[in-house]
Amino acid sequence: MIIAIDGPAASGKGTLGKRLAAHYKFRHLDTGVIYRAVAKVLLDAGADLTDEKRAVAVAYALDPEKFGNPALKTQEVGEAASVVSTIPAVRAALISFQRHFAGEPPGAVLDGRDIGTVICPHADVKIFVVADPYVRARRRTLEAIGRGEAADEAAVLADILKRDERDRNRAAAPLKAADDAVLLDNSHLDIESGVRAAIDIVEAVRAGRQRI
Ligand code: DC
Numbered sequence: 001m002i003i004a005i006d007g008p009a010a011s012g013k014g015t016l017g018k019r020l021a022a023h024y025k026f027r028h029l030d031t032g033v034i035y036r037a038v039a040k041v042l043l044d045a046g047a048d049l050t051d052e053k054r055a056v057a058v059a060y061a062l063d064p065e066k067f068g069n070p071a072l073k074t075q076e077v078g079e080a081a082s083v084v085s086t087i088p089a090v091r092a093a094l095i096s097f098q099r100h101f102a103g104e105p106p107g108a109v110l111d112g113r114d115i116g117t118v119i120c121p122h123a124d125v126k127i128f129v130v131a132d133p134y135v136r137a138r139r140r141t142l143e144a145i146g147r148g149e150a151a152d153e154a155a156v157l158a159d160i161l162k163r164d165e166r167d168r169n170r171a172a173a174p175l176k177a178a179d180d181a182v183l184l185d186n187s188h189l190d191i192e193s194g195v196r197a198a199i200d201i202v203e204a205v206r207a208g209r210q211r212i
Helices: 013-024 032-044 052-060 075-084 088-103 115-119 133-146 153-169 191-211
Strands: 002-006 027-030 108-112 125-130 182-185
Touching: 002 013, 002 115, 013 027, 013 108, 013 125, 013 191, 027 088, 032 052, 032 075, 032 088, 052 088, 075 153, 088 108, 088 115, 108 115, 115 125, 125 191, 133 153, 182 191
Parallel strands: 002 108, 002 125, 027 108, 125 182
Antiparallel strands: none
């Protein structure tokens, strides 16, 4: 089984993805980390984020062993990832890794922006997570403070709004709900309630399929 979870920055889709994967004993891939890893290599080299040739070469040379690097989680890297991810050739370079991950048994949960629309259009369950931008900014700020980083909530909100705009309006695989995705509004749910709601969606979709 493949579960696709898409949604905007800081919507909680990553946590939901991880928790759903643990619940069903599936593997989990936070696909944002892949774009962040490409961006980080370019940032560290002082390279132009829109240098297509270089970004594509970096994308093909990625080492998945490094996806756990906490330095990928910063706001700066997230913003750079959003820029790099607008390049169609970079997205194309990362497709086969994601599809391969999704296809391996016993099942997988992938979270991102285009999982239900482009990477796994035949996913068994698609969830599109939304949350109020102010709530997302508050959560992202508290997470940053928890990591010992300085964080200004107004600046975090501005970053989130800018990123939403770019992710939604890019030509290549923009952030949008697949026609057959189930919407999950995570604005007023704590983590446990969000996980419960996501499991309920998975079970409802599976039950619906079995009746057909
Ligand atoms: O989910 P995140 O904040 O880690 O994602 C960082 C950026 O990567 C996001 O702003 C856009 C890009 N991204 C993408 O284009 N497609 C995905 N499937 C995941 C992330």
